[in-house]
Amino acid sequence: MIDDLSRLRNLGISAHVDSGKTTLSERILFYTRRIRVMHEVKGKDGAGATMDFMDLERERGITITAAATSCEWAGHRINLIDTPGHVDFTIEVERALRVLDGAILVLCAVGGVQSQSLTVDRQMNRYRVPRIAFVNKCDRTGANPARVVEQLRERLGHDAVLAQVPLGLEARFEGVIDLVRMEALRFAGERGETVERGPVPDELRAECEARREELLDRASLFSEALTEAILEQRVTEELVHDAIRRGVLARRLTPVFVGSAFRNKGVQPLLDAVTRYLPGPTDVENVALDVEADDAERPLVADPSRPLVALVFKLEEGRYGQLSYIRLYQGRLARGDQVVNARTGRRLRVGRLVRLHANHMEEIDRASAGDIVALFGVPCESGDTLCAEGLRWAMTSMHVPAPVMSLAVTPRDAKSRDNLDKALARFTKEDPTFRSHVDPESGTTVIQGMGELHLEVYLERMRREHGVELTTGAPQVAYRETISRRAEFDYLHKKQTGGSGQYARVAGCLEPHPEADYEFVEALVGSSIPREYVPACDRGFREAMRKGTWIGAPVTNLRVTLRDGAAHEVDSSDLAFRQAAIGAFREAYEAAGPVALEPIMRVVVETPAEHQGAVLGGLQQRRGTIVGTDEDGAFCRVEAEVPLAEMFGYSTALRSRTQGQAEYTMEFSRYRPVPAKAAEELRRAYLAARRRGPSGTAGGGGVAP
Amino acid sequence: MSDVERTLTARSALRVFDPPGGPTAAAGRLRLVAASAGTGKTALIVQVAIDALLRGLPVLHLGLAGDSLAHLRSWYAGVYRELTAGLPAAESRALWERIEPRRLLMLFQRGTFTVERFLDRVRLLEAQGVFAPRVVVADGFALGERLRPEVEALARFAAQRGLEFWLAGRAARENDDLPSVVASLAGPCDTILLLEPEADAVALRIVRGPASAAATLRLDPATLLIRSA
Numbered sequence: 001m002i003d004d005l006s007r008l009r010n011l012g013i014s015a016h017v018d019s020g021k022t023t024l025s026e027r028i029l030f031y032t033r034r035i036r037v038m039h040e041v042k043g044k045d046g047a048g049a050t051m052d053f054m055d056l057e058r059e060r061g062i063t064i065t066a067a068a069t070s071c072e073w074a075g076h077r078i079n080l081i082d083t084p085g086h087v088d089f090t091i092e093v094e095r096a097l098r099v100l101d102g103a104i105l106v107l108c109a110v111g112g113v114q115s116q117s118l119t120v121d122r123q124m125n126r127y128r129v130p131r132i133a134f135v136n137k138c139d140r141t142g143a144n145p146a147r148v149v150e151q152l153r154e155r156l157g158h159d160a161v162l163a164q165v166p167l168g169l170e171a172r173f174e175g176v177i178d179l180v181r182m183e184a185l186r187f188a189g190e191r192g193e194t195v196e197r198g199p200v201p202d203e204l205r206a207e208c209e210a211r212r213e214e215l216l217d218r219a220s221l222f223s224e225a226l227t228e229a230i231l232e233q234r235v236t237e238e239l240v241h242d243a244i245r246r247g248v249l250a251r252r253l254t255p256v257f258v259g260s261a262f263r264n265k266g267v268q269p270l271l272d273a274v275t276r277y278l279p280g281p282t283d284v285e286n287v288a289l290d291v292e293a294d295d296a297e298r299p300l301v302a303d304p305s306r307p308l309v310a311l312v313f314k315l316e317e318g319r320y321g322q323l324s325y326i327r328l329y330q331g332r333l334a335r336g337d338q339v340v341n342a343r344t345g346r347r348l349r350v351g352r353l354v355r356l357h358a359n360h361m362e363e364i365d366r367a368s369a370g371d372i373v374a375l376f377g378v379p380c381e382s383g384d385t386l387c388a389e390g391l392r393w394a395m396t397s398m399h400v401p402a403p404v405m406s407l408a409v410t411p412r413d414a415k416s417r418d419n420l421d422k423a424l425a426r427f428t429k430e431d432p433t434f435r436s437h438v439d440p441e442s443g444t445t446v447i448q449g450m451g452e453l454h455l456e457v458y459l460e461r462m463r464r465e466h467g468v469e470l471t472t473g474a475p476q477v478a479y480r481e482t483i484s485r486r487a488e489f490d491y492l493h494k495k496q497t498g499g500s501g502q503y504a505r506v507a508g509c510l511e512p513h514p515e516a517d518y519e520f521v522e523a524l525v526g527s528s529i530p531r532e533y534v535p536a537c538d539r540g541f542r543e544a545m546r547k548g549t550w551i552g553a554p555v556t557n558l559r560v561t562l563r564d565g566a567a568h569e570v571d572s573s574d575l576a577f578r579q580a581a582i583g584a585f586r587e588a589y590e591a592a593g594p595v596a597l598e599p600i601m602r603v604v605v606e607t608p609a610e611h612q613g614a615v616l617g618g619l620q621q622r623r624g625t626i627v628g629t630d631e632d633g634a635f636c637r638v639e640a641e642v643p644l645a646e647m648f649g650y651s652t653a654l655r656s657r658t659q660g661q662a663e664y665t666m667e668f669s670r671y672r673p674v675p676a677k678a679a680e681e682l683r684r685a686y687l688a689a690r691r692r693g694p695s696g697t698a699g700g701g702g703v704a705p
Numbered sequence: 706m707s708d709v710e711r712t713l714t715a716r717s718a719l720r721v722f723d724p725p726g727g728p729t730a731a732a733g734r735l736r737l738v739a740a741s742a743g744t745g746k747t748a749l750i751v752q753v754a755i756d757a758l759l760r761g762l763p764v765l766h767l768g769l770a771g772d773s774l775a776h777l778r779s780w781y782a783g784v785y786r787e788l789t790a791g792l793p794a795a796e797s798r799a800l801w802e803r804i805e806p807r808r809l810l811m812l813f814q815r816g817t818f819t820v821e822r823f824l825d826r827v828r829l830l831e832a833q834g835v836f837a838p839r840v841v842v843a844d845g846f847a848l849g850e851r852l853r854p855e856v857e858a859l860a861r862f863a864a865q866r867g868l869e870f871w872l873a874g875r876a877a878r879e880n881d882d883l884p885s886v887v888a889s890l891a892g893p894c895d896t897i898l899l900l901e902p903e904a905d906a907v908a909l910r911i912v913r914g915p916a917s918a919a920a921t922l923r924l925d926p927a928t929l930l931i932r933s934a
Contacts, residue, residue, distance in 0.1 A: 155773050157776075515795075617833040620833060627778070627809070628774040630814070672802070
């Protein structure tokens with residue numbers, strides 16, 4: 001355990017897919033002596049990089065789940081979280097960012113700032129994560145770190161400045177020049193483990209001096225001492241490091257480092273920068289909400305002597321039960337301690353406590369404020385806060401996007417049927433953007449997620465890890481319904497079928513409510529409906545909204561005002577008012593002008609400029625609205641809004657239109673009315689399915705509100 | 706055009722620039738807006754664009770100022786919010802949803818813009834059936850004698866296509882005298898506006914164009930919206 005919290009770094013590595021971050025993580029683990037052998041992502045040895053610990057990740061050469069691992073460098077402990085780069089798995093990135101104190105933004109020296117970098121950067125801003133940048137792949141043809149720095153400034157709005165200059169580029173990339181010490185670093189030995197320091201080559205001296213001046217100029221904005229020292233020409237290394245660190249902590253300066261993780265060049269100085277410039281737990285402000293004091297904000301202090309507050313940020317079902325990754329914000333935690341889950345109020349006993357190293361783990365006795373560790377067998381969910389007894393503080397909730405795509409799945413055999421529930425329970429617990437439910441009418445299991453790839457990965461994991469073979473339907477878009485005008489209702493529910501009857505009358509109106517999914521307004525005058533039945537009315541309307549009668553999708557953006565009604569002394573009940581509310585909703589719904597809504601995705605395509613026409617045409621064919629184009633050198637970024645329903649198979653189409661040279665990302669933007677013709681088709685399909693029997697749904701059962 | 710769109714465009718101070726034949730008669734004309742940095746060029750250009758969107762015209766926004774698409778979109782959102790401040794939120798949002806798809810942003814980062822490339826891109830958009838602009842607003846030009854061939858080419862393009870074309874920029878060199886700079890570019894321009902900071906506003910000096918508006922227009926220093934004095 002590190003007692004000096006200033007020597008602890010909770011570090012994330014975030015970047016565009018294929019920018020080399022997994023290779024970088026692997027090299028960090030090698031140089032910090034956590035592993036003895038280096039593997040490559042998709043390497044010839046077939047072993048895969050250490051952080052890509054799932055078979056599937058090894059096979060596809062991508063990182064799906066964030067793996068935590070701990071290592072040491074220059075007297076500092078670094079808890080390293082490797083985060084996935086594909087937008088379909090952004091919840092993993094967001095979770096990791098929630099518990100990080102700082103991050104390395106990895107960029108490709110050739111591709112530069114790409115669409116995924118923008119998404120990741122936005123996420124880092126949301127969680128106020130200070131970062132340094134690493135321009136990787138300087139050995140590749142077309143590498144241009146200076147251009148990447150420009151892009152960081154122009155596209156991401158960073159005050160980015162080179163802290164190193166590459167020593168050669170492309171095939172002649174030899175090492176880096178440290179602009180603070182003004183010395184050249186070369187990486188000798190079979191795996192670059194020996195850092196050789198030498199003078200700046202003459203041919204690079206002028207450029208390095210100009211770059212150093214720029215670095216000092218930017219850094220001096222954060223340190224008066226450095227400003228004075230520059231004027232008096234007595235600049236020291238410490239003054240420069242201190243000024244850069246201040247700028248980084250304020251998130252107003254991004255020092256940029258260069259290298260090639262694959263060629264084992266530039267990783268050790270990057271680790272030095274992590275320890276020098278990125279914050280420790282005591283440098284970052286965190287707050288919790290006091291559940292027992294109306295969610296009043298309580299500042300957290302990274303002090304082991306304070307009562308424990310820890311956030312569960314990730315769950316994994318392992319061979320020995322549930323593994324819960326936690327970040328301790330204050331206090332300490334030891335084996336055998338009792339803690340309270342702030343959400344449920346339940347007491348929990350801490351059994352095994354482990355520190356993680358990719359898929360290996362090390363048993364520990366205790367952990368302290370600032371640390372990231374994992375617990376075994378503690379019943380909790382991702383996002384829960386664990387506190388010391390006597391405290392019920394919850395960390396601010398994480399932003400969880402709603403799923404936009406669903407898929408009906410049917411087990412192929414009895415074994416698969418038996419294991420399906422277990423697999424779904426595990427994955428939905430691990431990943432809040434992955435959900436499942438059973439369609440009440442068809443009895444079919446429906447899984448929901450953030451896109452095609454997201455769902456494909458879970459299907460594959462169900463097969464490999466739980467032996468679940470599934471037949472899948474066509475992926476369905478999560479449509480919604482809403483209303484376009486106000487409509488009144490006055491509905492009497494009356495049943496007399498022997499025994500006690502049912503009697504309830506409700507009157508009021510439905511209105512469009514763009515500001516919220518649903519609002520129930522009780523505007524009763526007098527006691528036309530006894531107060532105790534009002535919640536049942538609310539429940540009835542909510543129930544009716546789960547499945548609209550226009551296309552069979554959940555209803556959203558609606559306000560219900562209950563103004564009048566009637567009750568019977570004997571025959572009224574919660575059930576009767578709930579039924580009355582459902583009847584009233586259906587009565588008024590068609591008069592309220594129902595409209596089908598579809599999810600619109602923000603699609604960003606990065607393409608060589610010569611394929612711009614093909615990309616624009618392709619998006620246009622998919623009912624896309626082009627928001628804009630942004631040309632920079634030979635590359636062009638096309639941004640569009642496209643209905644999700646039109647995005648199936650887009651990866652393949654884009655590859656063939658651009659000879660595999662373009663790539664895209666997409667994320668949910670908003671719901672928008674479906675154009676008239678497509679809406680008619682949805683309506684026809686819904687009515688036909690309803691006539692056929694109990695399976696007529698939109699979006700494979702849609703997404704429950 | 707809905708009643709809201711009609712009301713918003715009718716009350717816009719920009720009507721002062723409409724030729725006697727009404728706003729549509731502005732087609733084929735080039736209008737130049739010159740100012741020093743931070744005076745309100747982008748706000749003015751975005752107002753012009755939103756006014757055209759409200760009139761139902763497809764607008765192409767050409768940006769050379771090193772902006773990102775997201776940054777430019779936020780400019781539009783901000784100016785639109787100010788322009789529709791009196792409207793109920795739901796109505797304002799519905800109107801924006803309706804008019805925003807009529808706009809396309811086209812950015813060229815430093816050093817990648819040439820008139821020829823721009824014209825190629827417009828032709829490409831038209832050929833693909835993606836977008837056919839009726840109004841172009843262009844921002845971020847470095848104004849000076851050397852820009853004259855480009856301004857002339859853009860004016861020819863506007864005339865051939867019947868486009869209403871607004872071009873905004875600042876002096877290529879910081880110490881250049883703006884009136885002299887615009888004088889060097891005056892030939893192809895139908896209207897020339899200079900933005901000049903005053904104590905409590907920004908004045909729009911009309912160097913060429915409807916003289917009647919000369920002393921009456923200001924940019925509000927808080928919102929940078931154009932208003933009649």
